[in-house]
Amino acid sequence: MRSPRTGEPALRHVCWAYDDQGAFAAEAERHLLDGLAAGERVWYVTARPDDASTTRLLRLPAFADAVARGAAEVVPLSSAYASGALVTASAQIAAYDDATAAALAAGHRGLRVVADATELVRTPAQLDAFARYEHRIDRWMLTRPFRAMCAYDRTQLGPAVAELACLHPAANITEPQFRLFAAPPGVGHAGVAGALDSDNRHLFRTALDRADLQPDDGELVLQATDLSFLDHRALVALDEYARRRAAVAVLRTSRSAVARLVSLLSLSSVRVEVGP
Template identity: 45%
Template sequence: MRTSGVLGATRGLGLHDHICWPYEDPEEFRARVLEFLADGLVLGQQCWYVSEGPTEVLTSHVAELGPALESGALRVVSVDETYGGATVTPAGQVATYAAATEAALAAGYAGLRVAAEATPMVRGDEALEAFCRYEHLVDRYMAGRPFAAMCAYNRAELPEAAIGELACMHPASGADAAPFRLYAASGDRVALDGELDLASRERFPRALDRVGLSAGTGPVVVEAAELEFIDHHAMFALARAAGGEVVLRTRHRAPARLAELVRVPGLRVEAE
């Protein structure tokens, strides 16, 4: 099982986990990086710390993990070297991390773990949109391969709306990041948790578009056991995005009753 929901720290995450961590205090951010990378080292993953700035300064941020730096189990990598430009190419960046994960496995590690301060990659509308799309593509890769990531964003440099767009594409996030999360589940399914109400009316359709739901030869299945609330606007948005039959699997009975009441075409709610 992948970790999902709102978390108060970055420790205890597994080989396939993916967390969005907005921050205000640089010292607090570095503490979260250390706990995230330290856990990865215990799990046997090769770890990268990716950020902007001089190598010697970045190395000082993780000096506490010195033995891992010396052995190569932990690397300090610049944003430019990792992402190669101001606007990411989503599929190309996933391929880059996939190759790095396979290289880590070939070297005897249990996979790859990256703590990335990605604020420089989301400055401007075009860069933000490309990175949001990348976040889902790489999340789908993580669901099946031992690659874990912490994506950090500086609240002092980014509008809160931009952080919300990014956070909702992750299975897990820090507090006050986004009211819902749409992310990769097993196979070609997606999962949905949190709350979908008036506050999500514009953001949820954009997130669905980035995921690219497709009915294909069978219904789209959305795993929503941890979804606390969904209104009829979100139900219609989900049905439109699927373009065919969509099954929402939830542990609550209220969505099933609401779907019967408003008669959303193509949507079936299964209350487990």
């Protein structure tokens, strides 16, 4: 799969799974240098601030110069995520909000972070808490000049990486084929892209629960124009999710067949709006 260009405006929040530390270091460098070129303050957040990858980064003239003038910093993981081993979404978002405000006050255009969060998702409880945080901060990013590349070591975390990747608008891996991410204010509660099939239907349920979408006026609006395939079991899961929240899930799609499928399944808590 072609790697997403993390410097593109649409890719504010990228999941980067890696199997090789050197390859990740090269991608992190590119992402951080893109941020400096855009006038942003950049942070490299790592649990290993003394390892070879960090040393290599600090030897880059552009990054070393940025460190000297306060535009770049290597931040220990324990400092950036001060809430501890189990990340609390509200506390962590507040911390990044403060850091972004400080970057703006210092004359930068925003804050860009590359964070290797592998150590924060090792246990089931950590994974669940961090996945919930990933969606919450994705929503927060829509209104703040903040970008992030969240990195995870696939050799250590295995299939758990897919549970995190699916809650980002962009990732460098294809599994689990779908993405559930925050929609811009006034557009909807979430966007859904990719393919929802029988293989990932259980993860889709989990992703919905972790996103914890809150209805407005009895509706949960999902933008699904970039959804290429939708299995009937995913529609049933969405119907159940909406009913638990006493809401109707409004699925906006360009596929008229989805409306017919909803009718055939008699799903009373899903409404399809077909458009371009």
